[in-house]
Amino acid sequence: MGLRYLFYAILICSNVWLACQSSSGIKTIDTAEMSGEDLARQFCSRCHLFTDPSLLTKKYWKPVLDRMALHLGLETGVDPLKGKILEEAFMIRQAGLFPPEPVLADSIWERLVDYYMSEAPDSFPQVPFQETQSNELFEESFPPLDLGGFPVVTMVQFDTQRNQLYVADLNNQLLRLNRDFSIDQISAFLAPVVHLSMVDSLRLLATQIGFMDNVDQKAGLVEMTDQASLSQRARILIELIRPVFTEIGDLDGDRNPDLLVSSFGNLVGDLSWYSYNQGNYSRHILRDKPGTLQTRILDANGDGAMDVLALFGQAEEGVSLYTNMNGEFQERKLLQFHPLYGCSDFEVLDFDGDQDLDIILANGDNGDYSFVVKPYHGVRIFENVGGLNFEEKFFIPIAGATGVECADFDLDGDLDLVVNCFYPDVHHLEESILYLENLHNMKFLRRKFNVATQGRWLVSDIGDLDEDGDLDIFLGSFALGPGEFSDSITSVWRSQEKHLLYLENKIVDR
Numbered sequence: 001m002g003l004r005y006l007f008y009a010i011l012i013c014s015n016v017w018l019a020c021q022s023s024s025g026i027k028t029i030d031t032a033e034m035s036g037e038d039l040a041r042q043f044c045s046r047c048h049l050f051t052d053p054s055l056l057t058k059k060y061w062k063p064v065l066d067r068m069a070l071h072l073g074l075e076t077g078v079d080p081l082k083g084k085i086l087e088e089a090f091m092i093r094q095a096g097l098f099p100p101e102p103v104l105a106d107s108i109w110e111r112l113v114d115y116y117m118s119e120a121p122d123s124f125p126q127v128p129f130q131e132t133q134s135n136e137l138f139e140e141s142f143p144p145l146d147l148g149g150f151p152v153v154t155m156v157q158f159d160t161q162r163n164q165l166y167v168a169d170l171n172n173q174l175l176r177l178n179r180d181f182s183i184d185q186i187s188a189f190l191a192p193v194v195h196l197s198m199v200d201s202l203r204l205l206a207t208q209i210g211f212m213d214n215v216d217q218k219a220g221l222v223e224m225t226d227q228a229s230l231s232q233r234a235r236i237l238i239e240l241i242r243p244v245f246t247e248i249g250d251l252d253g254d255r256n257p258d259l260l261v262s263s264f265g266n267l268v269g270d271l272s273w274y275s276y277n278q279g280n281y282s283r284h285i286l287r288d289k290p291g292t293l294q295t296r297i298l299d300a301n302g303d304g305a306m307d308v309l310a311l312f313g314q315a316e317e318g319v320s321l322y323t324n325m326n327g328e329f330q331e332r333k334l335l336q337f338h339p340l341y342g343c344s345d346f347e348v349l350d351f352d353g354d355q356d357l358d359i360i361l362a363n364g365d366n367g368d369y370s371f372v373v374k375p376y377h378g379v380r381i382f383e384n385v386g387g388l389n390f391e392e393k394f395f396i397p398i399a400g401a402t403g404v405e406c407a408d409f410d411l412d413g414d415l416d417l418v419v420n421c422f423y424p425d426v427h428h429l430e431e432s433i434l435y436l437e438n439l440h441n442m443k444f445l446r447r448k449f450n451v452a453t454q455g456r457w458l459v460s461d462i463g464d465l466d467e468d469g470d471l472d473i474f475l476g477s478f479a480l481g482p483g484e485f486s487d488s489i490t491s492v493w494r495s496q497e498k499h500l501l502y503l504e505n506k507i508v509d510r
């Protein structure tokens, strides 16, 4: 009881502190004379990069600015904490995301809004024509999978050790499929599985998100399970906020495997590692903010200690490197993007063959406050030009790009790309899966799939399932989620049980 009161007292103080800080902010900055643009640069760069008016059309700035008004403590008639459970409201308040007092006066806010509304375009510039050809490499099929109901696949993951395919869904099921897509093993978990990490040949870790929806509840967990039956469980970490990715690695150099967990969250969340010591895990926070999508544990500077590369997709988007300095981690921001960029997935590999790691990025998340096809969404290649400094070398516009896989699919010696889209352009649904065939010299042939219209492609993976020496592609459909898609489109996504799409690579003749 005493502890609760203490928390409450801290909470009140921090609110007062915020209010003080903001009112003194108004006094020191003379907003009266500032232009709309200066106001925007002043007040809209506090939590993320500045968003230029050109990034959205007039129609879509309105709902975004209404939302951001709440982040500046303005009274809009909307309670940002409405519908939140007590625990969520507490954490969100503590994060200071919605100041209890206005940070600027209404009249100043109006000037800022006028700036966005007058500078924003009525429509986006036309994306240059993208010639698209048909797929000739892959045989397309929907293996029958009796999962019950319409597709809500939360994970597909190829197991290179077993040469089998894992599939998980919103109904907490995890399946392991054989080469002919018959079920080898099926098991019910506590929450939807979104990522697996192999511990050894006998055990694996299952990351369970808790809620797929945007909430801040601590309903996520990581469990260890045996690979044979998938049913002997041990809870390793609990009360996580929407964890999406777990990596195993020795981060403190004591030869015991530690865990690195991306708790994506929503308004709150974190990237943390958990050091293992005699059966217990202790938590160390790397980033006390939501939005981490994926990580790569690697030794970036070659000093023998493992470092962490992380991809962020919420508000402060980008890629950071956390350099390990005797178990303390120092962040270096490698790439930084504005909050409309919509980072979703990355691949870290040597794309151009000059012996350093490059970054292939898919950005197309459209699930927040502005559901419109954005000309800057797509896939980008960031080349490592030395010392982990990156330059954007290539951009392929793709509406709502969600996942990217990079490999030499046609076996001609260069790396090709496959992209899946959860927020496709309704006018080009057949492009919600694209095979980008590398023609050398940063030229890609864009190839579409007619069957792509049949699902909403949230997840993907690749692997040589039929063991013929080439890489096959697996895509999972998730026929729910935000977006303005017509009933006729969603009814196609939901009408048949097309959970899984198999693109069998035909480059190697059997």
Ligand code: HEC
Pocket (backbone or CB within 6 Å): 040, 043, 044, 045, 046, 047, 048, 051, 064, 065, 067, 068, 069, 071, 072, 096, 097, 098, 112, 266, 267, 314, 315, 339, 340, 368, 369, 370
């Ligand atoms: C107190 C922190 C804060 C301030 C100040 C702030 N933002 Fe944001 N902004 C966020 C967060 C957090 C998000 C992520 C989306 C959300 O709110 O859930 C975001 C998202 C956005 C997005 C992306 C919306 C989408 O549809 O994906 C835009 C655009 C944006 N902000 C613009 C602005 C502008 C313009 C201002 C100034 C008027 C501003 N922000 C001020 C915290 C802030």
Ligand SMILES: [Ca+2]
Pocket (backbone or CB within 6 Å): 298, 299, 300, 301, 302, 303, 304, 305, 306, 307, 324
């Ligand atoms: Ca290192």
Ligand SMILES: [Ca+2]
Pocket (backbone or CB within 6 Å): 349, 350, 351, 352, 353, 354, 355, 356, 357, 358, 384
């Ligand atoms: Ca390289």
Ligand SMILES: [Ca+2]
Pocket (backbone or CB within 6 Å): 407, 408, 409, 410, 411, 412, 413, 414, 415, 416, 438
């Ligand atoms: Ca190739």
Ligand SMILES: [Ca+2]
Pocket (backbone or CB within 6 Å): 463, 464, 465, 466, 467, 468, 469, 470, 471, 472, 505
């Ligand atoms: Ca194959």
